[in-house]
Structures are given as structure tokens and as C-alpha cells.
Amino acid sequence: MNAFLARNRLIVLAYAGMVVLLLVTALFSPGFLSVSNMRSTVVLAAFVGIVALGQTFVIIGGGIDLSVPWVLNSAAIIMALLCGGQDLPLVWVMPMLLAGGAFIGLINGIGVAQFGVPPIIMTLATNVILQGLILVLTGGSPTPSAPALIQFLSVGRVGGFPVIALIWLALTLVATLLLSKAAFGRHLYALGTSATVAEFSGVPTARTTILTYVISGLTAAFAGMLLTGYSGQAYLGMGDAYLFTSIAAVAIGGASILGGSGHYLGTVAGAMVLTILTGLLPALNLSSGALLIVYGAVILLTVSIGSETFAGLGGRFRRKEG
Amino acid sequence: MSASERPLEMAQKPAEMKPAKPGIDWRGRLLDRAPFLVACLMLALIVGIYGSLQSGVFTLDEINLDTAAAMTLMLAATGQTIVLLRGGIDLSIGGMISLGTVIAATRFTDDPSTVALWTLVILTLGFLIGALNGLLISLLKLQPFLVTLATWSILNGVAMIILPTDGGSIPGWWVGFASAQFVGLTSPVWMLLALLLFWWWFRATGVGLTIQATGSNEKSAFLSGVSITRVNLVTYGLSGLFAAGAALFLVTQTGAGSPTIGKDYILPSVAAAVIGGVSLFGGRGHLAGTLIGAFVLTLIGNLVFVLHVSSYWQPVASGVILLLSVLASSVAEKAARNRVQ
Amino acid sequence: MDLVTVNGLSKRYGGIVALSEATFSARAGEVHALLGENGAGKSTFIQILSGAVQHDGGSILVDGQDYRPAHPDAAQARGIAAVFQELSLIPDLSVEQNIWFRHEPRTLLRTVNRGEMRRKTLALLEKYNFPTLRPDQELRRLTLAERQIVEIAKGLAKDPRILILDEATSALPAREAEWLLKLTRQLAAEGRLVIFISHRMAEVRAIADRLTIFRNGGTVAAHDANAVSDNEIVTQMIGRHLDRLYPERIATATDRIALRTKNFSSGSRLSGVDFALREGEVLGVGGLQGHGQRELFQSLFGATRASGTIELWGKPTSIGNPRQALTGKDGIALVPEDRRGQGLLLTKSVRENLTLSVIKRFTENGLLSRQKEAALVQEMVDFLRIKAGTPEQLAGTLSGGNQQKVIFGKMLLTQARVLLLYDPTRGVDVGTKGEIFQLMRDLAAKGYAILFHSSDMPELVHVADRVLVMRNGRIAATLEGDHISEEEILRAAMLETRAA
Secondary structure, eight states: OHHHHHHTHHHHHHHHHHHHHHHHHHHHOGGGGSHHHHHHHHHHHHHHHHHHHHHHHHHHTTOOOOOHHHHHHHHHHHHHHHHTTOSTTHHHHHHHHHHHHHHHHHHHHHHHHTTOOOHHHHHHHHHHHHHHHHHHHHTTOOOOBOOHHHHHHHHOEETTEEHHHHHHHHHHHHHHIIIIISHHHHHHHHHHHOHHHHHHTTOOHHHHHHHHHHHHHHHHHHHHHHHHHHHSBOOTTTTHHHHHHHHHHHHHTTOOTTSSOOOHHHHHHHHHHHHHHHHHHHHTTOOHHHHHHHHHHHHHHHHHHHHHHHHHHHHHHHHHHO | OOGGGSTTSSTTTTTSOOOOOSSOOHHHHHHHTHHHHHHHHHHHHHHHHHHHHSTTTTSHHHHHHHHHHHHHHHHHHHHHHHHHHTTOOOOTHHHHHHHHHHHHHHHOOSOHHHHHHHHHHHHHHHHHHHHHHHHHHHHTTOOHHHHHHHHHHHHHHHHHHHOSSSBOOOOHHHHHGGGOEETTEEHHHHHHHHHHHHHHHHHHTSHHHHHHHHHHOHHHHHHTTOOHHHHHHHHHHHHHHHHHHHHHHHHHHHSSBOSSTTHHHHHHHHHHHHHTTOOTTSSOOOHHHHHHHHHHHHHHHHHHHHTTOOTTHHHHHHHHHHHHHHHHHHHHHHHHHHHHO | OOSEEEEEEEEEETTEEEEEEEEEEEOTTOEEEEEOOTTSSHHHHHHHHTTSSOOSEEEEEETTEEOOOSSHHHHHHTTEEEEOTTOOOOTTSBHHHHHTTTOOOBOTTSSBOHHHHHHHHHHHHHHTTOOOOOTTSBGGGSOHHHHHHHHHHHHHHTOOSEEEEESTTTTSOHHHHHHHHHHHHHHHHTTOEEEEEOSOHHHHHHHOSEEEEEETTEEEEEEEGGGSOHHHHHHHHHSSOGGGTSOOOOOOOOSOEEEEEEEEEETTTEEEEEEEEETTOEEEEESSTTSSHHHHHHHHTTSSOOEEEEEETTEEEOOOSHHHHHSSTTOEEEEOSOIIIIIOOTTSBHHHHHHGGGGGGGEETTEEOHHHHHHHHHHHHHHHTOOOSSTTSBGGGSOHHHHHHHHHHHHHHTTOSEEEEESTTTTOOHHHHHHHHHHHHHHHHTTOEEEEEOSSHHHHHHHOSEEEEEETTEEEEEEEGGGOSHHHHHHHHHTOOOOO
16 A cells, blocks of 8 residues: 555645645635536536546657647537537547547657657647648638537536546546556556667557557547537637646646656546636636636646655665665 | 668778768768758748749848748747757746736836836846746756746736736837838848847857757766756746747737737747757757748748638648658758768 | 875765775876776766765865865866766767867957867877867767767866776777877876776786775775786675686587578678577677677667578568567567666566566456566566565666666566577676576576677676677677687687688
């Protein structure tokens, strides 16, 4: 148990931070812990959490995905255009767009793994290219409303639980299995720790890298469709905020931006922390500017703890030896 | 050409060192500068197409106009270039630019001495905030990406508190500065020349060399007596300073402050540098390349305009150009590496 | 009077003692050799002298005055310069920019005076009769040997009173090594102190006036060079007699060919290598550094692209990457050259490192079985006597010898029976070295086929059944039986080509 805590200290800390935040918020705004408010908090966090799922995999593998905003936005817009408010086309539109997201991820992954393009540049380029293509496609004007079925997935409930929360839970289980219980996870952590050592150990480094970007494309596209359901329509720029929040959620969740460490369970806490903060500030009568300041401070705080923790961990092992 | 096709060229090396060949290794130099040359080629191509479709492109007026359009990005990208040479990245310039514009838009008056005072305040603030980034990176041993992501958010927040939406006002004479002419050239063109002069000084005095060396190999630089903390302070301080300068120029173009406008310059500043041949891994690159990269990104807009296609093609084109230039430099790098091995 | 006097010098890294109570004294105008096994504390000692790290206890006197440099600059200010084994050069600067880095001649405007810099560079290179270097060439275009020479020039450019040379000859070809030895005598004659670290006894014999021997972080002895025998030095360095280090060599090779290459080539460094490695054999690969040994090992393992044919256990195989090399019972496994950069995930546990190449072995229905994994890990920890608190201990916190054992365990778990060992004893303590050699013979007896490179020639002589000597990317000679000696290896590596 102690070993578990030592290994996952940052993740445990992220959850501890989340609980403290919840309590503090409840202190200032007594209604915050109500069932309905918690429900809406979880729904909002789910969007961040789903986008950040792919980002977590990419970052653990030592990369970064800046193409998230417009993969998300493209999926949202194209879905709304193709469905025109009808449910039936979703049957083929949804799989097609998920495949599309995966395809963008594939291109990112191939650029990074096969051509050696730095991840920042590769994903930045696909992001602006997608942005331009979608602007050309729509002529810059908003698109029709979202189909009812997708709205159900985003805001509907099953037995009192928001559907999207259940989806998020399922995705969390899958991600945890992949990271902790599958060969892929071992390969991924090895790759992010040292690509050379991984290669010399027989890890399929190129395939693993590409897969992380594919997963990121998938989750961004999926989140885009769900978000359209939530807001009732697709609009230009709806993905922009998710670049920052997806990376922030991963960082707050205890992953190192250099790769090789972290877990999606931490990112889940990170997504919750970011969303609770959004709810805390109106309670304190603070502006959205203040929210950004708090976001920045929280990121600085968590990464500082992370760097100290690592040093502390090393010290503990040395003491054991001596 | 792959390494295996070049038999035995270097095979004798370890047994006995061949004396160095006299003369200049032209092919090596060419390969070294390949990314920069590709950027020049792109610029020439864009200007060529632009010039053949539009009259009056090759005039002083056009140069004055285009330089003004590119100057904000150039200033931001100059700071970014210094950080990239150090092997880091600075996302916080987005926050600094926003903050600079809202301070200017809320504090500048028609009184030149007030403007002078606040200009000084903005530039000092830029340097200090940048230096703070450098300090956090050094002392807490944190990653530049996350530190500057955090400070970007914080600065953006402060800007939004000062001025929640676009607005404020910029005195007309300050706006007029961007089109003021001295000896036939507008002030942006003079600024461009000043940037190049700065770069020459920066390199020639050893400040730039030390930063570049630290980005090339931090441990070697340390063993040679470089103080890494001081290098980080200066590097990120300069980046903040140039971001503040970019904000002061930007308000001459927009005539107002904006708490969100800075984010439009973060990644383009990196893109301009990369298109110009600056390495993301530190140690390699030159401001001239960055400035050309900034021109390329700016002139794509003009090109899209004269080609009579939707302006929405502009981001597509810049993305493709970015990818092409990165691929070109990675091919050149491989060729150069094969020569050494 | 002594120029440098060191008393009770101590340095700890966390709980690891790197130096304890070391003493040292040296005079101006002498070449003073510093000897010791890897890990004896030599490099910590010179890092302290050069200001790269600071000592915890003890005192250093230079010219009778207290010396405690907080920074490499402070060391330079007192006239101490170091030529580091890892080199302190900047890849993206030119040769002359590197030589004068941070000490460039300036103009009145404080800008670098390029003309003066070129003039001073040429003067320096001429004064000490340097092998030809092009001052304007970028450093990353140079070979390792050329870089080593630039590092030496950089040290001399500071006109130091004390110059530390840390294994400066190890990367140099014979003629340049010879030049460096002459140079050290010239510097001593100029009244400077040269502290010379080398593992080559002949070099130490040729130039040193006095020598100090380190072991386990402390000083064992200091001698006048001509008052002590080689044997005494070696005994003092390793603390026991050499003969117990190497296991008895029992021929276990069968007639079955495990690995055969034909016309095996890679780039310009490896051209047309043909050899056969038999089951149960330890086949040594020797020669001077940089003659294709690294390329041979990396190409066989699929880490570097190569042409030609490879047969494994009689079957032609193509190996495009390490993953293919490691797969199956007919695979090839490698103990790589760079333990920390290629072999181990330092921030991951012993368990994760051991099983990284064999995740399939404990995967059931796509899920990992921690129980099965634990069994594999325990098997290797017991078999190799890896000293770790628990399998969860981070690999980076183990001693060098135990790290190397983890890499061996990782390789043995793959079930590959052709093993490539590239300098497996580098940076490993003497005790573990002995264990590794014994392990190699045991594995050979079990039918493994082992290709073994060592930068330390006596290891090849005492452990290998046969030795391939490489020169210019080819096999210059194959030595067998009584012909395996340091002298024969050197002769084949440097002089004549013999029929293989």
C-alpha cells in the first residue's frame, strides 16, 4: 500500500486537491454540493476529461497534441452539417467522423514517428490546416442545430445519472485497462521515459507513438460531437478552449510533460479540479480574468510539487540504502 | 543518398586522422543553411507570384506596408527565436502581448510624457515577467512549456481584469507612428533594420553566443563556466521584453487594447522561427531566418487576396508551408549527419 | 613546495559516498598520474578541482592558499583547467569559437575580435604542434578524436598552471596519442602541473613522474613512478590479485553454427564482415576503438541498417529492427554500450526494466498478469543475485554493477540464445566483473553463443575462446588458442593484415 502511495503520490494529491476544492467551494456557496449542481459539474468536466484522455496518452508517450481544438471543431461542424438536425444520419456520420479524427491522428503520428517532425510543429500544422478547411467549408457562418440523439448523449440521463458521465466512466475504465493492464501501457511508459531504451528493448516505438495520436484524434472528434449536443449547435471556435484545458488537466493530474509518467486517473481529477474552479469563482464573485489567474497558479503549484516530489522520492531510496 | 551507398569515404578516419582539407566546405555549409535557403526560396516564390498578379508590388510603398503588417509578429518572433535558441519555448508572450495592449489602451493619453512613462512601464514589466519565467524554470527545475503556459494564463487573466473586452483608446499620434516616414522609409522598416542591428550586437558581444551555446549543450556550457540561471533570466527576460514591444506596436495597428489578442501570436511566432530554420531543439538558427518566416506567413494573406480565393485558405497555406519547411530541414539534417558519420 | 595539497577530501551524493578522506599532493613541473578503477573516485576528484561540483569536507590548498571553487569560472581564475572525458564542447559552434568560448578577444566595442581570435588560434595550434584542425569548421562535423583534440586546445587556451587530462588519450588514434604524451612532457617542462588520468599502464609509465592511486573513494598510495612495479600498482588499484578475476576457460563450443554473417556491411564503418559464432562459444571482438565494433553489434541487433546476409542457427534471417532481433527462441539479444542511454529506464523500477522486452510472456487474453510477471522477475533477481531492496526500486538508484545485472536479466528473459555483449563490464566494480565473466562461461556451457566486445584488452585475452580483431571495418585477424594475447591483438589491429 505504501509503495502504491509512493508511486502514485501525485495522483493521490490531485484527488486530495479536488476534495479540498469541493469543500471550500461548498463553504462559500452552500448549494454547490447539491445533487443537481454536482451533476452539471460532472457533465462539464466530462468534456474536458474526454478530450484530455487522448492528450494524456500523447503526453505520456513524450509528445503533445495541439491539433485537438480543430479536430474537435471539425467533427462538430461536419456532424451538424451532414445530419441537419436529423437523428438517422448519425448512424453513419458518427463512425465516419470518429474515423476522420483517427485519420488526423494517424497523419500526426506518422509525421512525428516516421518523419521526425517535432510534435509541436506537426500538430500545430494539422490544426491550422483543419481550421482553414472548415472555414472554407462553412464560409465562416454557423451551422444547423444538433440532432436530438446526440443531445441525449450529452445532456440526457439514465436512472438519474447523466449519460455523458456514464460514457466518461466507461472511457476511464478502458483507458485504465490500456495503461495499467495491457502491453500497450508498458510500451507507452517505456517510450515516454526513453525512446532509445524502448527501441533497444524491442518496443514497437513507431506504432506506439502513432497509436497515441490516433487515440487523441478519436477522443477529440468524439468530444466535438458530444459538445454539439450539449450546446445545441456547432459553432466556429468551440474547440479553442480545450487546447489549454486538456493540457492543464494532464499536468494537474500529475503527468510529466516530458513523458513517461502519469495516469488517466490523475487527468480525471485534473479535469474535475479545473471545472470546480470554474464553479467556485462565480460563488466568490470573481471575473473570468480571475479564473485564468487561478488556473495559472494551480498549474504552477502542481508542477512545482511534482518536481519536488521526484527529488524527495530519490532521497527516500537513497536513505534506505545507506 | 543513404550512408550505405557511400563506401569507405570515412573509413580511414579513426586509424589515422587525415589532415583537414584546405578551402571551404561548400556542400557542408549549404546543407547547414538549407532550412534558411528554403525559407528564402518560399519568400521569393510568394513575392514572385504576388508581383506578377498585382502591380506596384516592387515599390517602396509596398515594402513599407508589408513590413508594418508583419512587424508585430516579427517582434514577438524575435523573442521567441532567442528562447528557441536556448532550447526552450515561451507561450507566455501571448499573455504579455494582451497585457501590454490593455495597459496602453487604458493608460496612454494625449500627453507624450505620460505615454513615455507607460511605455517604459510596459517594457520593464515585459522584461521582469519574462525574467520571472526564467527564474521559475531554473530554480524549481520546471519545464518551460508548463511554466510559460501557466504564466500565459495568469497574464491573460490580469489583462482581462484591466480591460474585460476589446476597447480603450490609443492616441492618434501613437497610431500615426506606424506610418511615419523618416528619410523615405517608414518607422516599421527602420525597426526591421534595428532588429537586424540588435541581432548583430547580440551575437557579436557574446550574449547571444552564450545563450546559443547553452541551448546547444547545457552541460558543456556549464562546464565552460556559464551560469545557467543567469542565461535563463536573460533569455526569457528578452522574450518578455520583445513581447511588450510587440504589444506597443500592435496598438498602432488596432488602435485599441484587447485582452485576448495575444494568443494569435504565440504559435505563429514559433512557426515563423521554424520556417526560418531555427531548430526547436536549441542551438541553431538566425534571426534573419525568423524575419523571413514572418514575412512568408504575412504575405500568404496578400497572395490569397490577389488570387481571389477565400481568405479562409490562408491558414491552410500557412500550415502546409510550415510542414514543408520542417520536412526540408529534416531531410537536410539527415544528409548532413550522414556526411559526418 | 607543493602546488596542490589535498587533505581529507570528502563528497557524498545523497547516501552514496563518492570520495572519503582522499589525500593528494603534486608539484609544479611534473606529470602526475591518477590511477584507479572506475568508480574509485577519480572523476569526482577532478570535478571538484575544476569547480564542477563542490566538496563536503576536507581542504584543498593551491599555492598554500585555500581553494574552494564554487563554479568552473572560479577554477579557471586560479589557473586550473580540465580536459573532460565527456568533453565540454558546444556542437553548434566552430572550432575556434569553442576554443575561446567565454574568453574571446574583444574589440573596443566589446564585440568579439574575429581576426585576433583566428590569429591566436593558429598561434596556439602551432605552439603545441597540434594535428591539423580547421578553425572555422563546426564542431558537430568533427570525429570524436578531432573533438578530443579541440577540447585539449580549449584547456590550453586558458594558459593554465594546472591542466587535468581525463582519459584524454582513450579517444585518440595512435599517432595523436603519441603527440599528446609528448605534449604533457612539454607542458611539465614549461613548469606546469599536468594531472594525467589513464587506464593504459604503458602511457603512465612513459610520462608520469609520480602517481597517486585511488580505490573506493580514498587514496591508497602515492609513489614516485620509477619506484613501483606494474604488479604493485594493479594490486593496489583493485585491492586483490588479478588472477581471481577470470574464470577457468573450459571449451564448450560445439560444431553447430549459431550465427553466421556473409559480406555483412553497414555504411562506411563496416565493410564485408564474414564470421561464424558457434554454440557454446565466447567469441571476442577486439581492435582499436572505432574500427567497426560498434556498428557490427548494432547492425546484428537491427539498430543500424546493414546489408549482407545473417544466418541464425542455420536459417537465413533478416533483422530490420531490435524488435525482430529479440523475437523468438532464435533471437539475438544485446547488452548495449550505453547502459544509461540505451539499456535502462532509470526512472522506472527494476521489475519494469527486467520484463520490458518480454511483456508477451505474462500477457493472458490481452491483460498483464502481475503474478506471472513477479515470478519472472524473482527468477532473474535470484539467478543473477541482483541486490535491490525490492523489485520496485528504481533502476537509477542501483549501483553500476547491479544496473548491468538488470540488463543481463532483461536479455536472458527474452530466451534469445545468441547474446551480443558490448563492453559489459564498463563502469562495473571488480566483484561484479568477476560475476559477469563467470556468468558468460556458464551461459556458454548451457549452449548460448556469445559475441563479446571489450575496450579492456586483457578481458578479451582471458575470457574469449577466439578473438576477431577488427580494423577499418573489416576483420583483420582471427586469433585462437595460444595466439590470443594483447600483443597479437594490437599487432593485428595496427599493423599487418593476416589471413583470417
